[in-house]
Amino acid sequence: MPDETLGDFCFDTEDAAEPRAANAAGCPRQSPNMRSSSLQKSRLKVSSQVLCLVSPVFRAMLGPSSMFKEACELRASTSNYRLQLEDDDPEAFVAILYALHCQTEKIPSSISFEDLFHMAIICDKYDCALAVAVWVEIWTAGWREFAFETTYSEWMFISWTFCLPSIFEPLSRKIVMEGRYEDELGQLLWGGRSLDEVMVPDPVISAILQLRSDAIKAILDDTVSYLDLYSNAEGTMCSYGIPECDVMILGSIVREFRKRGLHNREKFLLMSLNDVVASIKGISIYFYTNYSGTVFHGDTCSFLPDLFAKVDKICEGIGELKLERFTKGVVWCRYKDDFGGKLEPLEYELV
Numbered sequence: 001m002p003d004e005t006l007g008d009f010c011f012d013t014e015d016a017a018e019p020r021a022a023n024a025a026g027c028p029r030q031s032p033n034m035r036s037s038s039l040q041k042s043r044l045k046v047s048s049q050v051l052c053l054v055s056p057v058f059r060a061m062l063g064p065s066s067m068f069k070e071a072c073e074l075r076a077s078t079s080n081y082r083l084q085l086e087d088d089d090p091e092a093f094v095a096i097l098y099a100l101h102c103q104t105e106k107i108p109s110s111i112s113f114e115d116l117f118h119m120a121i122i123c124d125k126y127d128c129a130l131a132v133a134v135w136v137e138i139w140t141a142g143w144r145e146f147a148f149e150t151t152y153s154e155w156m157f158i159s160w161t162f163c164l165p166s167i168f169e170p171l172s173r174k175i176v177m178e179g180r181y182e183d184e185l186g187q188l189l190w191g192g193r194s195l196d197e198v199m200v201p202d203p204v205i206s207a208i209l210q211l212r213s214d215a216i217k218a219i220l221d222d223t224v225s226y227l228d229l230y231s232n233a234e235g236t237m238c239s240y241g242i243p244e245c246d247v248m249i250l251g252s253i254v255r256e257f258r259k260r261g262l263h264n265r266e267k268f269l270l271m272s273l274n275d276v277v278a279s280i281k282g283i284s285i286y287f288y289t290n291y292s293g294t295v296f297h298g299d300t301c302s303f304l305p306d307l308f309a310k311v312d313k314i315c316e317g318i319g320e321l322k323l324e325r326f327t328k329g330v331v332w333c334r335y336k337d338d339f340g341g342k343l344e345p346l347e348y349e350l351v
Contacts (some may be wrong), residue, residue: 044094050101055131057127062074091118096117096122096132109139113143117154124157129162139161141177142281156168160323164323165323169320176215176273180271183270192319215314217317219276219277220262222307223283224257224309226307227304245301273315273318280308
């Protein structure tokens with residue numbers, strides 16, 4: 001626990017279990033979403049001044065002029081004040097407290113992926129990610145290679161919390177391409193898991209949904225435009241001016257559109273963008289051939305190369321979300337109503 005000489009009050013939490021054995025890569029031998037250790041209750045002595053300096057949330061809760069119940073009790077206490085925290089993961093919190101109190105010899109250099117995720121949750125909750133930034137590179141080193149795997153979807157939240165654009169930005173585009181919308185749940189899924197489940201902030205989810213929706217609608221608009229084009233009774237699209245060629249292509253379009261449900265746009269908006277592209281590129285067309293078989297119009301009259309080029313251009317135009325658009329100000333908005341939207345200056349009397 002943090003050095004007792006630094007403390008003026010105690011956290012009642014649960015004790016961190018013994019460090020688990022690591023594999024050759026420095027990562028604990030366990031699944032990313034399982035923790036095998038049992039936890040017991042313990043008390044951690046910490047410094048309220050340290051916590052107030054690094055966390056605006058703790059400053060509002062425990063600051064010298066705060067009117068919160070905890071701050072009033074802390075000021076009135078003649079001995080160590082006890083504050084019980086029941087909702088924070090104990091193993092992750094202990095590591096963060098060591099870092100905040102500069103007890104570097106006790107800070108773990110290799111952590112489980114679950115602990116990394118819970119550290120991000122705590123740093124988000126108390127808005128203290130910047131205070132542990134020097135340790136983030138070490139803590140994430142063993143897990144970065146898994147950042148783009150669907151079984152480690154927590155990385156989206158972790159990279160946002162710890163401000164890691166090299167992961168957040170390409171991962172956001174990957175989710176745009178691979179994520180699908182579950183209508184019954186009203187949630188965006190990636191790899192079968194909801195982004196809400198792994199704590200991705202609502203503004204980030206909304207931006208991803210907007211990008212994928214705009215791209216899918218643009219692809220459908222370009223695709224359906226060929227139905228209107230070949231339905232036009234004036235003139236002919238055939239390179240040889242043969243109306244029968246247009247009729248065969250139009251019939252193929254109607255058949256393929258019905259087969260793929262292109263009349264139901266809502267169905268495609270639920271699919272992943274990759275699946276939409278695969279469905280459109282699976283369209284097949286019958287082309288006119290004269291009776292002698294000497295003239296085949298597939299090489300000259302097909303609209304598919306043009307359509308597929310438009311689809312590819314739309315996908316190539318999908319950019320990554322820029323992390324700077326989703327700053328930690330989002331976090332403060334969660335607490336501003338409780339804290340009056342104001343952070344007090346730190347002023348302590350000499351003793």
